[in-house]
Amino acid sequence: MSTTVVRNPPASSANQPVTGPDEILRTVQSELAATRFIDVHTHLFMPSLGQLGLWGIDELITYHYLEAELFRSSSLKPQQYWEMSKTAKADAIWRALFVENAPVSEATRGVVAVLSAFGLPTSGPDLTEARKFFAAQKLDAHIRRVFDLAGVSEAVMTNDPLDPDEAPLWEKGAKPDPQFHPVLRLDRILNKWPDHSRVLAAQGYAVNDDASGQSVAEVRRFLAEWCKRMRPVYMAVSLPDTFQFPEKSVRARLLAEAVIPACREFGIPLSLMIGVRYQVNPELRLAGDGVGKADLRAVERICTQYPDNRFLISVLSRENQHELCVYARKFNNLMPFGCWWFLNNPSVVEEITRERLEMLGASFIPQHSDARVLEQVIYKWRNTRRTLAPILANSYRLLAEDGRPVTRTDIQRDITRLFRSNFEEFVGLREAHGRVGAA
Numbered sequence: 001m002s003t004t005v006v007r008n009p010p011a012s013s014a015n016q017p018v019t020g021p022d023e024i025l026r027t028v029q030s031e032l033a034a035t036r037f038i039d040v041h042t043h044l045f046m047p048s049l050g051q052l053g054l055w056g057i058d059e060l061i062t063y064h065y066l067e068a069e070l071f072r073s074s075s076l077k078p079q080q081y082w083e084m085s086k087t088a089k090a091d092a093i094w095r096a097l098f099v100e101n102a103p104v105s106e107a108t109r110g111v112v113a114v115l116s117a118f119g120l121p122t123s124g125p126d127l128t129e130a131r132k133f134f135a136a137q138k139l140d141a142h143i144r145r146v147f148d149l150a151g152v153s154e155a156v157m158t159n160d161p162l163d164p165d166e167a168p169l170w171e172k173g174a175k176p177d178p179q180f181h182p183v184l185r186l187d188r189i190l191n192k193w194p195d196h197s198r199v200l201a202a203q204g205y206a207v208n209d210d211a212s213g214q215s216v217a218e219v220r221r222f223l224a225e226w227c228k229r230m231r232p233v234y235m236a237v238s239l240p241d242t243f244q245f246p247e248k249s250v251r252a253r254l255l256a257e258a259v260i261p262a263c264r265e266f267g268i269p270l271s272l273m274i275g276v277r278y279q280v281n282p283e284l285r286l287a288g289d290g291v292g293k294a295d296l297r298a299v300e301r302i303c304t305q306y307p308d309n310r311f312l313i314s315v316l317s318r319e320n321q322h323e324l325c326v327y328a329r330k331f332n333n334l335m336p337f338g339c340w341w342f343l344n345n346p347s348v349v350e351e352i353t354r355e356r357l358e359m360l361g362a363s364f365i366p367q368h369s370d371a372r373v374l375e376q377v378i379y380k381w382r383n384t385r386r387t388l389a390p391i392l393a394n395s396y397r398l399l400a401e402d403g404r405p406v407t408r409t410d411i412q413r414d415i416t417r418l419f420r421s422n423f424e425e426f427v428g429l430r431e432a433h434g435r436v437g438a439a
């Protein structure tokens with residue numbers, strides 16, 4: 001698999017100025033289409049992690065983004081919904097959001113785009129045909145086809161060493177896959193220490209409820225063992241809008257004395273996804289989280305205090321985006337990435353990406369898919385390309401108007417940087433991890 005799927009014109013024409021807004025837009029569109037992206041944060045799993053990976057029509061329709069929308073357009077109560085089978089849930093969502101209403105929201109439109117990509121009916125009364133199609137797919141070939149349709153070469157996973165369904169698969173030696181990169185996810189340890197310290201203790205680590213004594217050293221030992229087992233490209237945690245650093249808390253102590261030093265030892269970044277208000281409506285389960293504006297001085301302190309560490313940062317609140325750009329201008333160990341979850345709508349992505357380009361040039365990672373269900377990468381990356389093409393084209397138009405004509409080579413280099421090499425370099429993907437085969 002190569003970085004680009006369509007060969008570009010000969011070098012001579014690639015270095016000619018691209019003139020006029022229409023030609024600039026067309027060149028940006030063709031380079032976006034030709035570049036295979038790295039999806040830097042997903043909830044997808046490589047096939048050797050067995051049943052953990054979600055795919056197919058029923059998973060697509062019962063995505064938690066759609067579950068949240070169901071309760072706005074149906075009289076079904078969450079309690080009734082949770083008691084239903086997966087197919088009955090999908091049928092209820094299909095009826096409420098796709099048959100009784102036009103699917104105009106971002107998440108519903110995404111399902112339509114996926115069905116259409118596979119030539120399946122997009123406005124049928126039920127899901128019979130789609131179910132038949134997905135039941136006939138063989139996973140390995142299906143993954144390759146989906147990645148081709150999405151224009152991605154690799155997806156970065158979210159791997160939880162304390163998930164009782166996932167950990168044993170790694171312990172047995174899950175077969176690595178060049179299309180998927182592991183990430184050591186730390187939410188259970190950092191956000192729910194009392195519950196999970198007991199799990200660590202049961203595994204033989206000398207930890208206790210208040211993280212005193214040998215606890216911190218033992219967490220570090222746990223992280224080192226998992227880094228050797230998983231070879232993650234980074235460690236990651238999602239954090240509430242109330243996140244502070246430093247502070248007197250188990251989380252801050254574990255971050256400062258175990259996680260950040262372990263990242264340094266293994267030469268990998270730490271990803272902080274900040275701004276979730278957990279379980280604002282617990283009845284909605286996974287769909288029940290909200291958003292809050294965070295105090296990004298915590299990020300400032302982290303970047304200042306640990307200049308030898310690298311931090312991938314995504315913030316959930318729209319109100320925090322400008323500040324994040326300002327911090328990225330101050331600290332080159334901070335890499336802003338993605339427009340996640342409630343931000344992943346064209347109106348918001350447009351605003352954030354324009355701001356980032358204006359303040360940071362091409363030195364950021366514009367988007368990740370956050371896909372939970374394999375086929376979602378098709379619509380999420382299609383939407384990203386569609387939303388970003390005019391924004392990038394506009395930057396080149398302004399540049400040309402100001403006296404510096406742009407070439408296809410300029411455009412190609414920026415797009416490669418934004419969607420591949422900023423990530424590869426920041427995490428050291430092709431060096432320490434030796435996963436060259438993937439792209």
Ligand code: RAT
Binds near residue numbers: 238341370
């Ligand atoms: O976007 C999502 O699916 C959220 O539920 C979260 O998973 C978020 O992306 C996260 O990684 O915490």
Ligand code: ZN
Binds near residue numbers: 041042043
């Ligand atoms: Zn996520």
